[in-house]
Amino acid sequence: xxxxxxxxxxxxxxxxxxGRILAPLNDELELANCGLDxxxxxxxxxxxxxxxxxxxxxxxxxxxxxVTLGEFVKVYEHGGR
Amino acid sequence: MAGVxxxxxxxxxxxxxxxxxxxxxxxxxxxxDLDRGTSLNRQTSLxxxxxxxxxxxxxxxxxxxxxxxxxxxxxxxxxxxxxxxxPDIEADHLGAVIAxxxxxxxxxxxxxxxxxxxxxxxRVSCASxxxxxxxxxxxxxxxEWLLLTSGTTGTPKMVVHDLAGLTAAMTHRSAADGAxxxxxxxxxxxxxxxxxxxxxxxxxASLVLSxxxxxxxxxLARLARHGVTHLLGTPTHWRRAxxxxxxxxxxxxxxxxxxxxxxxxxxxxxxxxFPQAAIVHAYASTEAGVAxxxxxxxxxxxxxxxETIRDGVEMKIVDGSLxxxxxxxxxxxxxxxxxxxDADGFVDTGDIVERRGDRYYFAGRKGGIINIGGLKVHPEExxxxxxxxxQVRMSLVRPKQSPITGSIAVADVVLKSxxxxxxxxxxxxxxxxxxxxxxxxxRHKVPAAIRFxxxxxxxxxxxxxxxxx
Numbered sequence: 001x002x003x004x005x006x007x008x009x010x011x012x013x014x015x016x017x018x019g020r021i022l023a024p025l026n027d028e029l030e031l032a033n034c035g036l037d038x039x040x041x042x043x044x045x046x047x048x049x050x051x052x053x054x055x056x057x058x059x060x061x062x063x064x065x066x067v068t069l070g071e072f073v074k075v076y077e078h079g080g081r
Numbered sequence: 082m083a084g085v086x087x088x089x090x091x092x093x094x095x096x097x098x099x100x101x102x103x104x105x106x107x108x109x110x111x112x113x114d115l116d117r118g119t120s121l122n123r124q125t126s127l128x129x130x131x132x133x134x135x136x137x138x139x140x141x142x143x144x145x146x147x148x149x150x151x152x153x154x155x156x157x158x159x160x161x162x163x164x165x166x167x168p169d170i171e172a173d174h175l176g177a178v179i180a181x182x183x184x185x186x187x188x189x190x191x192x193x194x195x196x197x198x199x200x201x202x203x204r205v206s207c208a209s210x211x212x213x214x215x216x217x218x219x220x221x222x223x224x225e226w227l228l229l230t231s232g233t234t235g236t237p238k239m240v241v242h243d244l245a246g247l248t249a250a251m252t253h254r255s256a257a258d259g260a261x262x263x264x265x266x267x268x269x270x271x272x273x274x275x276x277x278x279x280x281x282x283x284x285x286a287s288l289v290l291s292x293x294x295x296x297x298x299x300x301l302a303r304l305a306r307h308g309v310t311h312l313l314g315t316p317t318h319w320r321r322a323x324x325x326x327x328x329x330x331x332x333x334x335x336x337x338x339x340x341x342x343x344x345x346x347x348x349x350x351x352x353x354x355f356p357q358a359a360i361v362h363a364y365a366s367t368e369a370g371v372a373x374x375x376x377x378x379x380x381x382x383x384x385x386x387x388e389t390i391r392d393g394v395e396m397k398i399v400d401g402s403l404x405x406x407x408x409x410x411x412x413x414x415x416x417x418x419x420x421x422x423d424a425d426g427f428v429d430t431g432d433i434v435e436r437r438g439d440r441y442y443f444a445g446r447k448g449g450i451i452n453i454g455g456l457k458v459h460p461e462e463x464x465x466x467x468x469x470x471x472q473v474r475m476s477l478v479r480p481k482q483s484p485i486t487g488s489i490a491v492a493d494v495v496l497k498s499x500x501x502x503x504x505x506x507x508x509x510x511x512x513x514x515x516x517x518x519x520x521x522x523x524r525h526k527v528p529a530a531i532r533f534x535x536x537x538x539x540x541x542x543x544x545x546x547x548x549x550x
Binding site for chain 1: 525
């Protein structure tokens with residue numbers, strides 16, 4: 001499964017568990033408007049670490065937070081750089 | 082505190098009605114046997130050096146619990162001060178303990194180099210089997226018993242007890258006490274285990290101890306062979322014992338838990354294995370002493386306990402934290418300016434309780450809180466829910482750094498039967514546990530991730546090893 005597909009599946013899973021409705025997912029979607037709140041994102045990042053073996057945010061030297069879903073996926077595709 | 086006419090521990094040995102033993106894996110110490118006319122009263126484990134230890138501040142640094150037990154019986158009333166070194170003491174802390182407690186003698190059963198470096202005026206070997214002793218010095222001291230507290234970080238703190246306080250919870254002796262064969266998973270060099278050792282001596286019973294490095298299955302087999310009737314462990318000890326088939330060989334009539342929160346799952350599991358036994362969970366701490374025992378088989382404790390004075394024990398709850406004033410509490414810390422008790426003489430245990438209906442439940446430790454985006458979570462509360470799942474043996478909830486909320490709760494879970502690899506059955510099980518959590522807990526307390534692990538680290542205290550994160 002591609003990194004992008006894994007992320008999207010996990011987002012759906014977390015949204016469902018948290019009783020949230022996800023916006024239609026595309027690269028331009030702003031994360032702030034995707035339907036997950038900060039707790040949902042914290043859970044998502046923890047789940048993705050289990051699924052993909054990396055937490056690029058905690059591993060990063062400098063804090064970098066993506067704005068769009070496309071940027072979020074890229075961070076994972078580049079393994080934390 | 083010299084010259085006080087208080088009963089010493091040895092007095093309880095001399096008055097025993099029947100043959101009594103303390104066993105470990107290697108040896109059996111007979112501390113009374115009237116038929117043979119021998120008793121610890123006429124024998125010594127200290128090789129005739131008892132007089133050299135009189136009035137001194139003695140460090141008891143032993144490898145074996147059995148020699149610890151024998152030395153304690155002899156030294157109470159003889160030493161001015163006794164410091165019981167727990168087995169897991171870090172070498173770095175040894176010097177501080179010796180300095181702070183003013184140690185001027187050491188009693189040890191091993192030639193380990195750990196304490197050989199410290200120059201002390203008196204060094205005495207203790208050993209089992211014992212040798213005959215002609216004459217015993219009279220009891221001259223109300224010995225101070227110094228115990229190390231079980232704090233997880235930093236230099237250990239020491240608190241001062243005496244025999245009267247340590248045995249304050251043992252006033253209700255039953256006639257059956259004398260026939261009891263006690264066992265303990267809990268090391269007798271720690272407060273919880275020490276209570277059982279003292280109960281054995283004071284109550285006229287016998288005691289089965291574990292040996293260093295002994296596998297739990299072997300320990301259980303020995304407990305069965307000696308016909309253990311009363312057995313103590315932490316909930317973690319018991320969860321581990323329940324994973325070992327040899328548990329079926331023992332049939333204690335009294336099962337006691339202390340040292341950690343006893344959740345409903347472990348109480349029910351013990352009830353299922355020992356349907357005839359009294360299952361009792363006790364609340365005690367090194368600083369506060371024994372506060373109460375709960376014997377209705379339910380987690381938590383009746384609110385009435387906190388509203389009345391029972392056996393001299395008083396409780397109050399301040400900012401959710403349980404405070405205790407009791408005849409069994411320590412008198413002070415040694416070597417720190419810290420005061421043990423508040424202005425009213427209550428010890429703050431740091432254990433957080435929550436009232437639901439007519440019962441209080443333990444929620445966790447004051448310092449163990451996980452802060453999830455500003456919402457506070459006690460790991461123990463989540464573990465109690467996970468442990469309710471029929472396939473879960475035990476669990477540990479820990480904080481994990483999160484870039485978004487600061488921390489998040491993740492759970493390591495040990496299953497009752499191991500399944501290798503992450504197969505579809507495990508994914509289903511993980512979802513099932515998460516579902517249970519979602520039904521029972523608010524959203525932020527549901528673990529973000531669940532990992533199945535073969536085992537969990539257990540500290541030498543017999544409690545789950547929690548790292549502060």
